[in-house]
Amino acid sequence: MPQVDIVLVEPLYEGNIGFAARVMKNFGFHNMVLVNPPKMTMEATARASHAKDVLESAEVLTLEEVFRRSDLAVATTGGLAKSVSHPMRMPYYSPPELREMIKNVDGRISILFGRENWGLNNEEIARCDIVATIPTSAEYPVMNISHAIGVVCYELAHLPRGEYLLANKVEMDALYAHFARFLEGISHPIEKRETTLLLAKRVLGRTNLTVREASTIHGVLRRTEWHLKHPGMAYEEKSREHWDEEE
Numbered sequence: 001m002p003q004v005d006i007v008l009v010e011p012l013y014e015g016n017i018g019f020a021a022r023v024m025k026n027f028g029f030h031n032m033v034l035v036n037p038p039k040m041t042m043e044a045t046a047r048a049s050h051a052k053d054v055l056e057s058a059e060v061l062t063l064e065e066v067f068r069r070s071d072l073a074v075a076t077t078g079g080l081a082k083s084v085s086h087p088m089r090m091p092y093y094s095p096p097e098l099r100e101m102i103k104n105v106d107g108r109i110s111i112l113f114g115r116e117n118w119g120l121n122n123e124e125i126a127r128c129d130i131v132a133t134i135p136t137s138a139e140y141p142v143m144n145i146s147h148a149i150g151v152v153c154y155e156l157a158h159l160p161r162g163e164y165l166l167a168n169k170v171e172m173d174a175l176y177a178h179f180a181r182f183l184e185g186i187s188h189p190i191e192k193r194e195t196t197l198l199l200a201k202r203v204l205g206r207t208n209l210t211v212r213e214a215s216t217i218h219g220v221l222r223r224t225e226w227h228l229k230h231p232g233m234a235y236e237e238k239s240r241e242h243w244d245e246e247e
């Protein structure tokens with residue numbers, strides 16, 4: 001079963017943090033991560049009620065630390081209408097679709113919830129592998145953060161034991177860096193490179209690559225690069241490096 005971390009990014013109100021802890025525990029989730037939280041007093045504890053333990057064991061991390069240790073990062077947003085026209089054009093998944101996507105994987109999945117006043121910014125969303133949104137009424141789509149956490153936790157409760165170990169963020173970043181070098185190597189038009197790279201990240205990010213699959217893609221890129229440099233020659237096994245060991 002993957003480890004699911006509920007990450008509150010710069011929450012403003014301690015009451016919401018307390019309610020979030022409570023609803024997490026209602027559905028069996030205990031790993032709360034807080035990025036730059038406000039000072040907490042008795043209010044958060046009162047709102048957490050019998051989930052004080054979730055609150056007390058919450059980790060305080062930077063967003064960088066969250067990304068670095070995650071195997072998969074999921075951004076949540078209620079601002080679907082606003083973001084759909086953004087050039088990133090990331091597809092959005094509902095909580096049941098998210099469950100389908102992650103139900104067979106193992107590793108650490110961080111689900112990010114944004115600030116009460118303006119959510120997650122575009123850069124934070126772009127760094128995530130998957131974007132999830134809860135389909136709500138168009139009349140008033142944005143939910144209270146703790147309610148949104150409740151819906152996501154309800155949907156992801158009792159995930160089965162994951163079979164596949166995901167490539168982690170460090171491994172995926174190495175793959176994206178390799179893809180960037182590859183684009184350079186094939187003289188991909190410089191003005192299109194950033195968008196192509198972003199597109200590759202979006203596609204590879206949401207496919208939940210396993211360690212072995214990421215390694216195989218490295219191997220294919222490496223072979224192609226080698227053949228471009230040495231046309232007509234057989235691939236030299238000794239040029240293989242760490243990344244395609246498992247190919």
Ligand SMILES: C[S@@+](CC[C@H](N)C(=O)[O-])C[C@H]1O[C@@H](n2cnc3c(N)ncnc32)[C@H](O)[C@@H]1O
Nearest residue numbers: 076077078079113114118119133134143145148
């Ligand atoms: C009060 S909302 C932020 C509102 C902000 N004005 C915006 O447009 O993003 C706080 C957080 O709750 C979560 N949230 C609210 N409504 C949601 C929805 N319909 N689907 C998924 N997450 C939602 C998101 O993580 C959001 O960043």
